[in-house]
Amino acid sequence: MSVIKNNRDFVVPGAEIVKSMDYVPGRNCFRDGESIIAKRLGLASIDGRVASVIPLSGVYIPRIGDMVIGKIAEIQSSGWILNINSCFDAYLPLSNVNEFIDTKRTPLDKYYAIGDVLYVKVVVVNGDSIHVSMQDSRSRKLYGGRITTISSAKVPRLIGKNGSMINLIKEGTNSRIRVGQNGFVFIEGGDINLAIKAIDLIEDMSHTDGLTDKISDILKIKPPKQEAPKEVPKAAPEKKVEPKIGQGELHEEKK
Amino acid sequence: MKRKNDRKAADMREIKVEAGIIPNADGSGLFSFGRTTAIAAVYGPHAMHPKHRQKYDRAVLSTYYSMLPFSTTERVRPGPSRRSTELCKVIREALEPVVYLEEFPKAEIQIFIHIIQADAGTRTAAINAASIALADAGIPMKDLVTGVAGGKIEGEYVMDLEGKEEDASVCDLPMAYIPRTKEVSLLQMDGDLTKKDIQEIMKMCVSSCEILYKKQKEALEKRWVKR
Numbered sequence: 001m002s003v004i005k006n007n008r009d010f011v012v013p014g015a016e017i018v019k020s021m022d023y024v025p026g027r028n029c030f031r032d033g034e035s036i037i038a039k040r041l042g043l044a045s046i047d048g049r050v051a052s053v054i055p056l057s058g059v060y061i062p063r064i065g066d067m068v069i070g071k072i073a074e075i076q077s078s079g080w081i082l083n084i085n086s087c088f089d090a091y092l093p094l095s096n097v098n099e100f101i102d103t104k105r106t107p108l109d110k111y112y113a114i115g116d117v118l119y120v121k122v123v124v125v126n127g128d129s130i131h132v133s134m135q136d137s138r139s140r141k142l143y144g145g146r147i148t149t150i151s152s153a154k155v156p157r158l159i160g161k162n163g164s165m166i167n168l169i170k171e172g173t174n175s176r177i178r179v180g181q182n183g184f185v186f187i188e189g190g191d192i193n194l195a196i197k198a199i200d201l202i203e204d205m206s207h208t209d210g211l212t213d214k215i216s217d218i219l220k221i222k223p224p225k226q227e228a229p230k231e232v233p234k235a236a237p238e239k240k241v242e243p244k245i246g247q248g249e250l251h252e253e254k255k
Numbered sequence: 256m257k258r259k260n261d262r263k264a265a266d267m268r269e270i271k272v273e274a275g276i277i278p279n280a281d282g283s284g285l286f287s288f289g290r291t292t293a294i295a296a297v298y299g300p301h302a303m304h305p306k307h308r309q310k311y312d313r314a315v316l317s318t319y320y321s322m323l324p325f326s327t328t329e330r331v332r333p334g335p336s337r338r339s340t341e342l343c344k345v346i347r348e349a350l351e352p353v354v355y356l357e358e359f360p361k362a363e364i365q366i367f368i369h370i371i372q373a374d375a376g377t378r379t380a381a382i383n384a385a386s387i388a389l390a391d392a393g394i395p396m397k398d399l400v401t402g403v404a405g406g407k408i409e410g411e412y413v414m415d416l417e418g419k420e421e422d423a424s425v426c427d428l429p430m431a432y433i434p435r436t437k438e439v440s441l442l443q444m445d446g447d448l449t450k451k452d453i454q455e456i457m458k459m460c461v462s463s464c465e466i467l468y469k470k471q472k473e474a475l476e477k478r479w480v481k482r
Contacts, residue, residue, distance in 0.1 A: 012475050013353075013390050014398030014435045028395065037435070039355065039395040041475060056479050057282065058393020059300060087300040087362040128360045153393065207479060 005044040017044050017051045026052030042153075056207065060086045060152035060182040062130050066122045067138055069147070069180030072115060075108050082118065085149060085182045088128045092120065096133035117142040117186060119178060142178065145188030148196045152183035154206045158199065165212065169198050172219025194219065256409045259417070267403065267415040267463055272383070272474035274391045282392025284474070286384035288415055290374035295384035296367045297392040303363035314359035318347040320381055322370040342378055349382050349402065349431040349441035355395035364394060375421040376404050382431050382441065387471055391478065399471050400440060401464040402431035405456035407448065412455050414463050428456050432464040 005017045017029065018036045025031045028040040029052055038044065042055040062068070062084065070082030070090055079093040092112075094101055101111060112118065120139050124131035133139065150158055158179060159166045170177055174190030187195045198215050205211055216222065262268070268289030277283035280296035287293070303309040320342040322331045346368065354364070366388065368381045379402035386400040406416045406424035413420065421427055426446030432439055444453070 010476050010480050012399065012472050013394075013396035015472075030397075032436075037397070039397070040393055041390050041479065042393075055393050057391060059281065087302065087359055089302070128362070 003046060005046075007044065007046050009044045010042075011038040011044045011053055012041050013038055015044075017053070018046070023049050023051045026050040028053035028055060055153045057151065057153055060084070062086055062088070062090070062122045062125050062182070064122055064125050066181040067136075068120060068122060068132070068182040069142070069178065069184035069186055070118050070120055070132060070182075071147070071184075072112050072118070075112075075114060078103065080108065080112055082120070082132060084130070084132070085152070085180075085184050086130070088130050090120070090122070090130040090132045092118070092132050092134065096123065096131065096135055098134055112141065117145075117147060119180065119186070142186050142188075145176075145186050146192050146196070148185045148187065148199055150183050150185055150199055150203050151206075152181065154203055155179060155181060155183055157206045157211070158185070158202050160212070165202070165215065168212065168215055168221070169195055169219065172198070172216075172221045256411050256413075258413070258420070264411055264413045265459055265463070267466070268417060270467070270470055272387065272470045274387050274474045274478035280388070280392070282388045282390070282394070284384045284387030284391060286380050286387065287372075288374075288376050288380050289417060290372055291376050291380045291417075292370070292372040293377060293380040293384040294369050294371060295381065295388040297364065297385075297388040297394065298367075299364040299392075300359040300362035300394070303361055308363075309361045310356075312360050313356040314354075314362040314364055316347055316351055316354060316356060316364050316366070318343045318350070318366045318368065318385070320346060320368045320370075320378075322373055322377065326370050326373040342381070345441055345443065346378060346381055346385060350385060350389065350400055352438065352440050353386075353397045353400055353433060354389065355397070358395055364389075373418075375416055375418045375427075376429070378402070378441075378443075379404050379429050379431065383467060383471065387474060390471075390475055398433050398435040399468060400431055400433055401467040401471065402429065402441065403460050403463045403467060404429040405460050406446075407452055407456070412452070412459055414459055426452070428453065428460075430457060430460040430464075432461060434465060434468045437461075 002019050015038045016035045019034050025036045029036050030039055036051045038053045040053055040055050042053040045052050045054050068084050070084045072080050073083045074081035082090040084090045118141055120132040121136040123133040173195040175195045176188045178186040271287040273285040276285050277296045282297040285294045300314050303315055320339050324331050324333055366385050370377045382402035403415055405414050405428045407426055408424045426448045429443050431441035
């Protein structure tokens with residue numbers, strides 16, 4: 001029984017995290033004999049009996065339940081194909097849309113046309129087939145605004161603990177911002193250019209300390225008060241962040 | 256036999272390793288053995304086009320190897336050649352055993368390798384750079400791959416030959432090695448060697464690869480852990 005890497009230690013593919021049969025391999029890990037080995041570059045995470053790796057880079061890999069932002073790329077006879085910033089396109093079948101659509105009378109682009117942006121939930125992940133759904137209270141079509149992209153591994157950093165970072169940007173720019181788990185960020189209203197600048201900064205500096213201060217600087221606002229304890233750097237654990245992303249509410253513009 | 260810069264027979268040339276040198280790529284790496292320098296960029300996984308090249312159960316690993324026109328004393332004609340086609344193949348086959356291709360059915364992972372300066376040992380430098388770039392791109396892998404070439408000059412086994420030494424050597428034996436599982440994923444031989452020669456050179460390659468493995472890990476750590 002031996003734990004070789006501590007929580008939040010940097011690992012490269014092939015690095016041994018734990019050498020013991022008392023642990024089980026979690027995400028981005030595999031077992032080889034007694035050892036649990038990292039599959040991807042990232043930070044080791046040991047949570048109870050589960051050893052896993054929090055990735056620091058890489059394309060978005062969909063998971064059931066993720067709320068993502070997708071752009072309609074193609075219309076088919078019984079659904080839409082969405083680009084979700086992943087290696088696979090997502091499919092939105094008619095059956096996953098709230099409205100009843102009579103395909104004999106109504107062309108599908110009356111509902112969602114090519115280029116439209118949707119906030120959807122991932123409901124099926126099976127190899128390369130990804131199905132998304134509008135049948136979720138949080139799902140909706142997004143109007144106007146602009147889309148910017150951030151690496152999906154940095155989404156937890158963009159949101160921050162309990163949404164602290166994203167709220168800071170919302171406050172500083174007066175924009176309405178919605179972050180998809182896939183790394184697409186929808187920004188509407190307020191100072192969009194400033195918001196994109198702040199997001200780009202997070203993308204570049206995501207693995208450094210004092211990021212909140214740097215963002216406050218370019219937004220020209222005071223950093224939030226609870227800043228005092230030096231927080232854990234780098235990507236926050238995905239688990240804690242998920243419910244916040246789930247809420248995904250559009251914060252109204254503050255005056 | 257005396258080597259340049261008082262290098263010992265088992266020593267490699269000066270090694271330079273860097274990760275994340277190409278901001279627009281999903282992952283990138285630079286690797287150099289003395290004057291041989293390779294840069295690698297990884298894009299993907301993304302949708303495979305043309306579609307007829309898709310594999311229904313796994314991703315396709317595409318490698319592009321090219322020597323830049325100014326990389327050697329004689330100008331290299333740009334574009335694919337007989338030699339570069341072969342190198343694409345051997346580099347791909349050296350990397351394929353470690354990449355979890357089955358996680359991305361119908362997708363493609365592209366690796367572009369450019370030799371910006373060549374002085375023998377480009378295929379092993381390319382493998383080292385590509386393996387860093389793959390890890391940097393967050394591609395699931397079983398391990399990093401390392402590579403080095405060995406040879407025999409005047410009856411003495413030497414590591415990491417440079418251009419002039421390669422001409423003097425009776426043989427050039429490039430090898431790619433997967434350190435964690437102790438597997439060999441590339442072994443070529445250009446020249447004549449006895450069985451004992453091959454065994455000795457391979458042993459030396461393995462110990463050199465262990466050094467390279469450490470350097471690769473350091474480079475990735477430097478890139479990702481607090482600047």
